[in-house]
Amino acid sequence: MTPYLRIQRLTKKFGSFTALDDVSLEIVEGEFVCFLGPSGCGKTTLLRAIAGLDIQTTGRIEQNGRDISALPPTKRDFGIVFQSYALFPNLTAAKNVAYGLENARMSRTEIARRVLELLELMGLAQHGNKYPAQLSGGQQQRVALARALATSPGLLLLDEPLSALDAKVRVHLRHEIKQLQRRLRVTTIMVTHDQEEALTMADRIVVMNLGSIEQIGTPLEIYRDPASPFVADFIGVMNFVPGTVVRDGAVRLGRSELACDVDGLAAGTSVTLAIRPEDIVIHDGGRSEPNALPVRVDALAFLGSFFRADLAGDAAADVLLRADLPAEMVRRRGIAEKSTFSVLLPPDRIRVYPGSTVNR
Amino acid sequence: MRLFIGVIGLYLIAFLALPLGLMLAKSLQGSHDEFVGLANYVKYFSTPALFQSIGNSLWVSSLSTLITVPLAFVYAYALTRSLMPFRGFFKTVALVPILVPSLLPGLALVYLFGNQGLLKAALFGHTIYGPIGIVMAEVFTTFPHALLIILAALALADARLYEAAIALRASRPKIFWTVTLPGARYGLISATFVVFTIVVTDFGAPKVIGGQYNVLATDVYKQVIGQQNFQMGAVVSVILLVPAIFAFFVDRRVRSRQVALLSARAVPYEPKPQRLFDLSMLAYCVVMGLAVLSIVAISQFAAVVKFFPYNLTLTWAHYDFDTKGGGGWASYGNSIRLALLTAVIGTMIVFVGAYLVEKARGFALGRGIFHFLAMLPMAVPGLVLGLSYIFFFNAPANPLNVLYRTMTILVVNTIVHFYTVGHLTALTALRQMDPEFETVSASLKQPFYRTFWRVTVPVCLPSILDIAIYMFVNAMTTVSGVVFIYGPKTELASISVLNMDDTGEIASAAAMAMMIFYTNVGARMLHLLFARRLERRTQAWRRR
Numbered sequence: 001m002t003p004y005l006r007i008q009r010l011t012k013k014f015g016s017f018t019a020l021d022d023v024s025l026e027i028v029e030g031e032f033v034c035f036l037g038p039s040g041c042g043k044t045t046l047l048r049a050i051a052g053l054d055i056q057t058t059g060r061i062e063q064n065g066r067d068i069s070a071l072p073p074t075k076r077d078f079g080i081v082f083q084s085y086a087l088f089p090n091l092t093a094a095k096n097v098a099y100g101l102e103n104a105r106m107s108r109t110e111i112a113r114r115v116l117e118l119l120e121l122m123g124l125a126q127h128g129n130k131y132p133a134q135l136s137g138g139q140q141q142r143v144a145l146a147r148a149l150a151t152s153p154g155l156l157l158l159d160e161p162l163s164a165l166d167a168k169v170r171v172h173l174r175h176e177i178k179q180l181q182r183r184l185r186v187t188t189i190m191v192t193h194d195q196e197e198a199l200t201m202a203d204r205i206v207v208m209n210l211g212s213i214e215q216i217g218t219p220l221e222i223y224r225d226p227a228s229p230f231v232a233d234f235i236g237v238m239n240f241v242p243g244t245v246v247r248d249g250a251v252r253l254g255r256s257e258l259a260c261d262v263d264g265l266a267a268g269t270s271v272t273l274a275i276r277p278e279d280i281v282i283h284d285g286g287r288s289e290p291n292a293l294p295v296r297v298d299a300l301a302f303l304g305s306f307f308r309a310d311l312a313g314d315a316a317a318d319v320l321l322r323a324d325l326p327a328e329m330v331r332r333r334g335i336a337e338k339s340t341f342s343v344l345l346p347p348d349r350i351r352v353y354p355g356s357t358v359n360r
Numbered sequence: 361m362r363l364f365i366g367v368i369g370l371y372l373i374a375f376l377a378l379p380l381g382l383m384l385a386k387s388l389q390g391s392h393d394e395f396v397g398l399a400n401y402v403k404y405f406s407t408p409a410l411f412q413s414i415g416n417s418l419w420v421s422s423l424s425t426l427i428t429v430p431l432a433f434v435y436a437y438a439l440t441r442s443l444m445p446f447r448g449f450f451k452t453v454a455l456v457p458i459l460v461p462s463l464l465p466g467l468a469l470v471y472l473f474g475n476q477g478l479l480k481a482a483l484f485g486h487t488i489y490g491p492i493g494i495v496m497a498e499v500f501t502t503f504p505h506a507l508l509i510i511l512a513a514l515a516l517a518d519a520r521l522y523e524a525a526i527a528l529r530a531s532r533p534k535i536f537w538t539v540t541l542p543g544a545r546y547g548l549i550s551a552t553f554v555v556f557t558i559v560v561t562d563f564g565a566p567k568v569i570g571g572q573y574n575v576l577a578t579d580v581y582k583q584v585i586g587q588q589n590f591q592m593g594a595v596v597s598v599i600l601l602v603p604a605i606f607a608f609f610v611d612r613r614v615r616s617r618q619v620a621l622l623s624a625r626a627v628p629y630e631p632k633p634q635r636l637f638d639l640s641m642l643a644y645c646v647v648m649g650l651a652v653l654s655i656v657a658i659s660q661f662a663a664v665v666k667f668f669p670y671n672l673t674l675t676w677a678h679y680d681f682d683t684k685g686g687g688g689w690a691s692y693g694n695s696i697r698l699a700l701l702t703a704v705i706g707t708m709i710v711f712v713g714a715y716l717v718e719k720a721r722g723f724a725l726g727r728g729i730f731h732f733l734a735m736l737p738m739a740v741p742g743l744v745l746g747l748s749y750i751f752f753f754n755a756p757a758n759p760l761n762v763l764y765r766t767m768t769i770l771v772v773n774t775i776v777h778f779y780t781v782g783h784l785t786a787l788t789a790l791r792q793m794d795p796e797f798e799t800v801s802a803s804l805k806q807p808f809y810r811t812f813w814r815v816t817v818p819v820c821l822p823s824i825l826d827i828a829i830y831m832f833v834n835a836m837t838t839v840s841g842v843v844f845i846y847g848p849k850t851e852l853a854s855i856s857v858l859n860m861d862d863t864g865e866i867a868s869a870a871a872m873a874m875m876i877f878y879t880n881v882g883a884r885m886l887h888l889l890f891a892r893r894l895e896r897r898t899q900a901w902r903r904r
């Protein structure tokens with residue numbers, strides 16, 4: 001199926017600074033895509049290039065089969081919501097929503113009907129006559145959304161729309177926006193630096209860093225199989241420890257040998273091993289299993305449903321791992337500071353990246 | 361959008377850049393328009409009678425600055441750092457000199473200290489005609505300008521600095537020298553340069569009360585009107601430009617530094633009541649206020665009595681302008697027309713121009729040039745502009761020369777002359793709006809001018825009104841810009857004041873000047889009324 005939005009080899013330079021470096025991407029119709037990355041990674045630049053606000057230096061953009069690369073924003077088909085909402089302060093909520101509808105083609109009653117429809121969709125039907133200054137942050141946000149959707153655009157662009165809201169409102173609105181998008185089936189791109197937002201809302205996430213795309217995938221894919229140390233570190237919490245490839249299928253960690261997939265790297269290569277805290281399992285003792293590692297608990301923090309333990313490799317002091325241990329398990333085994341036991345690092349949960357990387 | 365920038369840019373080029381350029385060229389030409397290089401300048405500097413004016417100008421300007429800035433500083437200090445009563449009233453009184461032509465204080469001083477003056481003895485035998493009179497008149501004229509700048513600077517006080525100083529047991533004088541003054545330093549520097557520039561380029565005061573004391577501004581006038589020596593007039597104008605431009609650039613640097621002074625976390629300073637201090641500040645402001653009001657009062661009084669100070673019977677005779685020199689009541693009507701046209705048309709041009717500079721994307725070079733042209737008028741003295749207009753619009757080859765001696769050219773000139781402050785005011789207001797309005801508008805397929813009319817203008821309306829009243833008041837009081845380019849049918853009230861003073865009808869001159877004053881006061885009150893009503897109507901969407 002042809003993608004709704006196709007971006008080919010987009011590059012954007014500001015003077016000598018490269019904000020986007022040869023970015024290519026395809027988005028399917030009705031999809032909810034998040035551009036995720038740290039400040040300065042180019043995600044907003046990419047969004048603005050799609051909107052036609054900062055035209056790219058080289059590259060091509062196609063929307064719905066049409067080449068829009070050189071078109072000004074007025075000739076493109078999108079609605080946009082900014083972090084600051086940019087609601088017109090001297091117009092009521094209803095007038096704001098109606099703004100895009102006010103041209104010769106719709107009658108007054110038609111416009112009023114559509115506005116009411118949208119306000120009801122947002123749960124703001126009785127707030128239509130209020131001015132933005134009289135609405136809460138969350139309400140303003142929803143008015144901004146309604147306004148962007150009023151013209152039924154083919155593409156909805158959201159530029160960090162939730163950053164200005166406090167935590168509780170943010171979580172609530174995340175859900176609402178997602179529901180709305182599902183219902184209307186409008187192709188949506190959202191820019192965010194909050195990985196939790198991306199993980200909960202997106203159908204697919206585009207992780208960006210320094211002007212390039214690091215990985216594109218579903219939240220699950222990105223979380224479980226990060227393609228690079230950057231992605232691994234940016235999403236969720238990740239342990240990074242240095243190791244060496246022993247042979248195909250085995251690496252050395254400290255004084256232990258662990259089985260895992262080495263992706264064809266040669267023996268002797270320095271690598272970084274990565275494993276999620278929740279993937280480290282306490283070894284039950286009993287029969288020996290591959291990838292068992294003796295550890296000592298250096299610190300133990302109680303986080304409600306689990307304990308976060310700082311583990312030091314018992315025999316090799318330079319192996320430091322953070323593990324999330326279920327509360328029930330910790331209680332049963334009587335684990336406390338200075339406890340020693342074995343943990344398992346399941347082979348299929350260890351990721352191997354060439355070179356030594358991130359120091360924590 | 362680019363089209364509009366081009367159009368307004370063309371306006372500024374045609375009515376500012378080109379005339380100035382032509383004038384510069386003229387200063388390098390001989391009496392038959394042949395190119396003589398710097399010969400005129402050489403002649404100027406080798407004629408002591410001519411270049412002596414430079415020293416005179418610098419002297420009175422420096423003296424005026426040294427007097428005005430400290431006076432204004434103490435006044436501003438009283439208004440912001442004490443809790444004396446009637447602060448609002450005293451602020452209004454201090455701004456009165458803005459509403460009168462700069463000729464007025466000269467007239468009043470003649471009545472007070474002239475040969476038949478009331479307080480002549482106070483001068484200890486010196487004459488008011490000359491530097492003394494000029495300095496006194498200029499202090500009156502420049503006081504409100506300095507005051508406004510220093511007020512803005514003192515308002516940027518961060519209470520936390522004061523609390524920290526008190527906690528460190530600093531004495532009051534020490535706090536003043538180490539916290540207050542440095543905090544206001546940019547305002548003081550800016551005020552110094554602004555006052556200096558105003559005085560060095562002012563024409564009204566030295567004309568009325570300068571006597572034989574030559575300054576650059578009156579020199580230009582004498583060369584052009586008196587001697588018909590346009591080339592030399594151009595030379596003096598160019599020389600007059602130098603301090604103005606220099607002061608302008610320094611002021612710009614200083615102002616940009618000042619904005620950074622107040623951080624987002626600063627706490628506004630709130631003075632505490634202190635009996636003795638507040639009372640002494642009140643006494644000071646009363647004295648200053650009386651000084652300002654006495655100038656206005658004596659002028660009005662002299663205008664309604666037969667012959668001040670000998671014959672104090674009340675009369676309206678001096679108001680019979682049509683029988684005096686000058687343009688009669690028609691000139692008053694002309695001034696009103698000019699002021700209204702300038703306020704309406706000028707505000708539109710200025711605001712649209714500022715909008716385009718701020719909001720148009722790309723086209724950086726065009727916007728940069730436009731912004732430069734918009735800032736230029738502040739550095740150009742009115743006389744210089746007026747003179748360059750003679751050259752530009754009188755040239756037979758110029759298709760625009762039909763405008764010469766019409767009301768149109770006066771409107772054009774006045775708008776250009778006072779362009780900069782309006783431009784800056786508009787920019788400030790526009791920058792407070794969300795920068796993404798235009799983007800949202802584009803995504804909703806609405807043309808930018810729709811958003812301009814429905815959102816930008818209503819939200820910026822208070823500032824637009826401010827620009828309009830600024831244009832109006834200045835158009836009523838301006839002399840220097842228009843003194844060379846008015847025609848017999850377009851004489852203005854301020855020019856009439858000048859001419860009646862020339863023909864010795866001082867009382868009538870004072871009467872006309874007071875008419876200007878009352879008109880401005882009326883306009884100000886209308887403006888206040890409008891602003892209040894506007895604020896009440898838009899209360900709903902401005903505040904929660």
